[in-house]
Amino acid sequence: MSASIGTGTLESTHLLGLRHTSAADIQLILDTAEGMQEILSRQIKKAPTLRGRSVVTLFYEPSTRTRTSFEMAAKILSADTTSIAAGSSSIVKGETLMDTVLTLRSMTMDALIIRHSQTGAPALAAQFAGCPVINAGDGFNEHPTQGLLDLLTIRQRFGRVQGLTVTIVGDIQHSRVARSNLWALRRLGAVVRLAGPPTLIPPEMECDGVTLHYQVDEALEGADVVMALRIQKERQESGLFPSLREYHRLYGISAERMLLASPRAIVLHPGPMNRGVEIDPDVADGPQSAITDQVTNGVAVRMALLYLILGGKSSDALAA
Amino acid sequence: MRWLLKGGRLIVPSRGIDEARDLLIEDGVIRSLSFGDDASGASTLDLSGLVVAPGFIDIHTHLREPGFEHKETIATGVQSAAAGGFTTICCMPNTNPAIDNGPLVEFVRRRAEEAGPVRVLPMGSVTRGMGQDEMADLGEMAEAGASAFTDDAFPIQSSRMMRLAMRYATTFDLPVVTHCEDKSLTIGASMNEGYVSAAIGIRAMPRTAEEIHVARNILLAEETGCRLHIAHISTRRSVEMVRRARAHGIRVTAEACPHHFSLTDSAVAGEDAEHPGRAYDTNTKMNPPLRTPDDVAAVVEGLQDGTISCIATDHAPHSIEEKGVEFDLAPFGIIGFETALAVSLTYLVRPGWISLPDLVKLMTSGAAGVLASPNFPMGAGELSEGGRADVTIFDPAAEWIVEPSRLLSKSKNTPYGGHRLFGRVRHVFAGGRLIVRDGHPNGAEARGEKG
Amino acid sequence: MTDREPFSSNMPNDGAPALVEGERQAVMDSADMRRALTRIAHEIVERNRGVANLCLVGILRKGVPLAHRLSRLVSQIENTPVPAGGLDVSLYRDDYATRQPRLHRSEIPFDVSGKRLVLVDEVLYTGRTVRAAMDALMDLGRPASIQLAVLVDRGHRELPLRADYVGKNLPTSRNEWVDVRLQEIEGEDRVFIVKPPPGEER
Numbered sequence: 001m002s003a004s005i006g007t008g009t010l011e012s013t014h015l016l017g018l019r020h021t022s023a024a025d026i027q028l029i030l031d032t033a034e035g036m037q038e039i040l041s042r043q044i045k046k047a048p049t050l051r052g053r054s055v056v057t058l059f060y061e062p063s064t065r066t067r068t069s070f071e072m073a074a075k076i077l078s079a080d081t082t083s084i085a086a087g088s089s090s091i092v093k094g095e096t097l098m099d100t101v102l103t104l105r106s107m108t109m110d111a112l113i114i115r116h117s118q119t120g121a122p123a124l125a126a127q128f129a130g131c132p133v134i135n136a137g138d139g140f141n142e143h144p145t146q147g148l149l150d151l152l153t154i155r156q157r158f159g160r161v162q163g164l165t166v167t168i169v170g171d172i173q174h175s176r177v178a179r180s181n182l183w184a185l186r187r188l189g190a191v192v193r194l195a196g197p198p199t200l201i202p203p204e205m206e207c208d209g210v211t212l213h214y215q216v217d218e219a220l221e222g223a224d225v226v227m228a229l230r231i232q233k234e235r236q237e238s239g240l241f242p243s244l245r246e247y248h249r250l251y252g253i254s255a256e257r258m259l260l261a262s263p264r265a266i267v268l269h270p271g272p273m274n275r276g277v278e279i280d281p282d283v284a285d286g287p288q289s290a291i292t293d294q295v296t297n298g299v300a301v302r303m304a305l306l307y308l309i310l311g312g313k314s315s316d317a318l319a320a
Numbered sequence: 321m322r323w324l325l326k327g328g329r330l331i332v333p334s335r336g337i338d339e340a341r342d343l344l345i346e347d348g349v350i351r352s353l354s355f356g357d358d359a360s361g362a363s364t365l366d367l368s369g370l371v372v373a374p375g376f377i378d379i380h381t382h383l384r385e386p387g388f389e390h391k392e393t394i395a396t397g398v399q400s401a402a403a404g405g406f407t408t409i410c411c412m413p414n415t416n417p418a419i420d421n422g423p424l425v426e427f428v429r430r431r432a433e434e435a436g437p438v439r440v441l442p443m444g445s446v447t448r449g450m451g452q453d454e455m456a457d458l459g460e461m462a463e464a465g466a467s468a469f470t471d472d473a474f475p476i477q478s479s480r481m482m483r484l485a486m487r488y489a490t491t492f493d494l495p496v497v498t499h500c501e502d503k504s505l506t507i508g509a510s511m512n513e514g515y516v517s518a519a520i521g522i523r524a525m526p527r528t529a530e531e532i533h534v535a536r537n538i539l540l541a542e543e544t545g546c547r548l549h550i551a552h553i554s555t556r557r558s559v560e561m562v563r564r565a566r567a568h569g570i571r572v573t574a575e576a577c578p579h580h581f582s583l584t585d586s587a588v589a590g591e592d593a594e595h596p597g598r599a600y601d602t603n604t605k606m607n608p609p610l611r612t613p614d615d616v617a618a619v620v621e622g623l624q625d626g627t628i629s630c631i632a633t634d635h636a637p638h639s640i641e642e643k644g645v646e647f648d649l650a651p652f653g654i655i656g657f658e659t660a661l662a663v664s665l666t667y668l669v670r671p672g673w674i675s676l677p678d679l680v681k682l683m684t685s686g687a688a689g690v691l692a693s694p695n696f697p698m699g700a701g702e703l704s705e706g707g708r709a710d711v712t713i714f715d716p717a718a719e720w721i722v723e724p725s726r727l728l729s730k731s732k733n734t735p736y737g738g739h740r741l742f743g744r745v746r747h748v749f750a751g752g753r754l755i756v757r758d759g760h761p762n763g764a765e766a767r768g769e770k771g
Numbered sequence: 772m773t774d775r776e777p778f779s780s781n782m783p784n785d786g787a788p789a790l791v792e793g794e795r796q797a798v799m800d801s802a803d804m805r806r807a808l809t810r811i812a813h814e815i816v817e818r819n820r821g822v823a824n825l826c827l828v829g830i831l832r833k834g835v836p837l838a839h840r841l842s843r844l845v846s847q848i849e850n851t852p853v854p855a856g857g858l859d860v861s862l863y864r865d866d867y868a869t870r871q872p873r874l875h876r877s878e879i880p881f882d883v884s885g886k887r888l889v890l891v892d893e894v895l896y897t898g899r900t901v902r903a904a905m906d907a908l909m910d911l912g913r914p915a916s917i918q919l920a921v922l923v924d925r926g927h928r929e930l931p932l933r934a935d936y937v938g939k940n941l942p943t944s945r946n947e948w949v950d951v952r953l954q955e956i957e958g959e960d961r962v963f964i965v966k967p968p969p970g971e972e973r
Contacts, residue, residue, distance in 0.1 A: 008861075008873035019519065028873075035859060035874035044910045047862035077862070098644060118646035119521045120600030127598075139648070141521025179521060202518035304874070307862070311871035 017142035032304035050079035073302035147180030162189035170229025195219035328367030333681035348752030375407025375710030377687035380632035387416025392637040395435040400729035404657035405745040407710035413445040414473040420445040422460035437751035441467035462492040470497035486546035495547035500533035527555040550574040554608040556618035575632040578663035602650035630687035637731030665743035709752035718744040793966040801960035807938035812844035827855040836955035838891040863903035884912035893951040895921040898932035
């Protein structure tokens with residue numbers, strides 16, 4: 001058991017991204033998530049902590065896994081959940097984000113979880129929500145809970161994050177998973193390599209502790225963690241690289257490529273996978289894959305986040 | 321009416337005047353600019369500590385009428401301009417309908433006359449309906465008094481079209497004002513492409529999108545002999561190309577907007593030292609976008625060495641509803657009339673980049689020089705005996721904090737809300753009428769009623 | 772935390788040494804504690820007529836080392852191993868809205884159903900922590916019975932609960948607190964009563 005002392009409160013009210021989240025907050029969330037994992041291993045997966053609290057998930061982009069993960073996390077802690085999905089009537093009728101959030105606010109909610117195709121939408125919602133806002137993915141900016149669960153998975157396998165070499169392969173330019181991971185990994189002291197075709201990696205991302213690689217083999221050399229990102233057909237269709245076949249040949253994570261990595265290396269993927277494109281099936285299902293851990297950890301991380309973000313202060317303090 | 325303006329520092333760059341002098345105004349014109357005149361029967365204004373300059377000229381503004389009156393009207397726009405010290409402004413044709421024919425040019429001029437003595441000189445669209453397919457009736461618009469032709473907001477993508485238009489425009493000796501943007505490089509983009517856009521996940525436009533068109537338009541101007549004016553220049557390469565072209569004798573001029581020499585793209589992330597605050601503030605979204613510190617330095621250098629002839633605001637009002645949406649969905653543009661002087665004083669003069677007289681030139685005769693033509697009023701941007709009494713009097717040291725709700729424009733989309741700036745307009749005469757007094761619009765005079 | 776409100780929990784900062792203290796008075800030393808625990812161990816064995824189906828669960832944090840000590844003592848008495856575990860009750864507290872203790876991991880490596888379970892904590896005060904612990908245990912299984920052993924009972928109960936085994940009864944006033952220091956955590960075995968700084972008594 002960790003001999004941790006001190007209050008368990010986050011520095012920030014909302015979780016809009018990991019770029020500005022302190023190392024202390026990240027560690028607190030991961031430590032708390034480990035405590036939550038114990039609940040998930042019980043037969044009765046329930047704790048009364050968030051009883052009577054109302055958690056709203058507002059998803060402008062369709063998503064099964066993230067939304068379900070958040071809902072499960074809320075329900076295990078006995079919160080009440082309400083789900084609003086894209087395609088639901090008022091969003092279709094063109095109601096602005098501001099009006100939607102204000103309507104929800106007047107129906108009283110204790111936390112808002114929002115996923116949106118526009119970068120900055122959670123920040124905009126946070127201005128009107130009157131309660132903590134959690135970003136479940138905005139445009140290609142950030143997906144902080146994914147970054148956190150990836151970090152938890154890494155920390156559990158290696159006991160630490162600092163000093164590890166993490167290689168992220170794929171469409172970095174359009175990936176909110178890549179960004180969130182990048183910020184958190186750097187904050188906790190990992191070395192990060194970004195690999196992919198030059199048309200998919202912004203050159204400005206090369207900075208302190210981050211290197212860019214257009215040859216994936218050199219990026220995999222000795223890596224402790226290999227994260228494969230989903231390659232989307234729309235990118236190929238807009239001419240950013242010639243074909244999925246070529247992408248697979250040059251950047252696909254195969255068992256043979258994994259031999260270049262450290263023998264203890266693990267493989268991560270945020271899902272859903274394009275098997276045979278960015279990752280081969282035998283790697284996805286192989287002994288080095290930690291992909292299923294990621295999913296379980298996702299629920300624990302989201303439980304930890306809801307616990308930390310809703311506790312310790314009354315909701316009056318946020319009604320501004 | 322007779323006015324005696326005493327005790328101010330008179331700066332008239334075109335005539336090399338920078339000294340304490342009195343000014344006598346009568347019947348709409350300047351009677352004299354010398355000392356100790358016969359001032360019997362004149363109302364006096366004591367201007368000690370203030371600067372007296374020709375009325376400012378803004379050659380790039382959007383007045384939104386006809387068609388977008390919820391953002392601004394000619395009447396409210398002119399009031400906001402006056403509060404900012406502007407007595408002559410040019411407005412862009414991207415209204416609804418677009419100003420692409422003589423009658424519409426006349427409509428705007430007439431509405432402006434009804435609103436007061438501030439002069440409004442509309443620019444006409446190069447193409448019909450701003451659709452870029454066919455040339456508009458440039459001659460008819462020239463006859464109706466258009467001050468220039470422009471493609472602002474809908475930059476002409478076809479080189480063939482631009483070449484034809486420039487060639488044809490030489491007939492009228494009016495400049496073609498171009499918004500330089502290669503649209504194929506800016507699809508879906510909302511800010512400058514650089515580290516900030518990569519870090520905060522916003523689709524962005526590279527500087528080459530502007531520079532490619534600056535290069536193209538300069539080459540076409542050289543070939544056709546057309547007068548070219550580059551609107552809102554914003555990158556280092558663009559400034560360099562204009563500098564070299566001018567050194568070669570090509571007739572090209574450029575203007576810069578105050579936001580391009582005061583803010584950077586970090587402001588979009590809420591991390592600009594000059595504009596700290598929340599990220600994704602749509603009041604930091606305009607086109608061309610805020611650029612990098614190096615580009616800001618290049619714009620300042622261009623203002624220093626005369627590569628850039630004038631300051632223009634690109635005053636672009638949008639309503640709160642329109643700007644209150646997600647960053648990518650918000651329209652481009654910010655207002656600028658009422659902060660232009662203060663931003664320029666704060667970021668150019670106080671740090672010592674340019675002198676106060678040179679700033680006055682950039683806001684008066686420099687702008688007049690760009691649009692000099694039979695359609696541009698003689699003597700605008702100057703003060704001379706017998707000339708129209710357009711005078712702007714300001715306090716260069718007054719410190720104030722910008723409160724958007726108190727600005728006179730119908731829209732409040734400014735990035736300078738809460739900023740501490742130096743410099744305030746105190747009194748403005750347009751056509752000899754005191755339309756702004758002690759910083760406020762002067763009632764009947766400002767509304768254009770005879771006083 | 773500068774307001775001297777009566778604490779619903781004995782150690783307001785989860786044990787963090789950040790509070791402003793007045794004077795401390797030692798009320799038990801290591802020998803006292805050893806004797807008390809030995810006595811409690813014997814009482815547990817006597818009351819339960821042996822150690823069949825017995826288990827000990829300490830409430831995090833300080834109840835845990837005490838549970839382990841009792842487990843060793845009880846196992847020795849009957850020459851039979853008696854398992855011990857640790858229970859984090861943060862998720863079951865009733866003051867979640869105003870206080871947010873750091874969550875730790877429970878570790879109970881045995882099934883609690885059907886067991887005679889002895890909850891162990893270092894201080895019994897309002898009783899709310901014990902109430903939370905019982906709720907937590909119910910979600911883990913169905914013990915046959917639950918008993919409570921505490922090193923110190925300082926009074927001021929707010930719920931109808933009592934301890935079955937008490938090391939020492941310590942009358943205190945509401946604005947004092949009891950600091951139990953343990954070898955396993957602070958490196959010494961002592962119990963103090965800590966008074967608030969002068970001028971802040973209520």
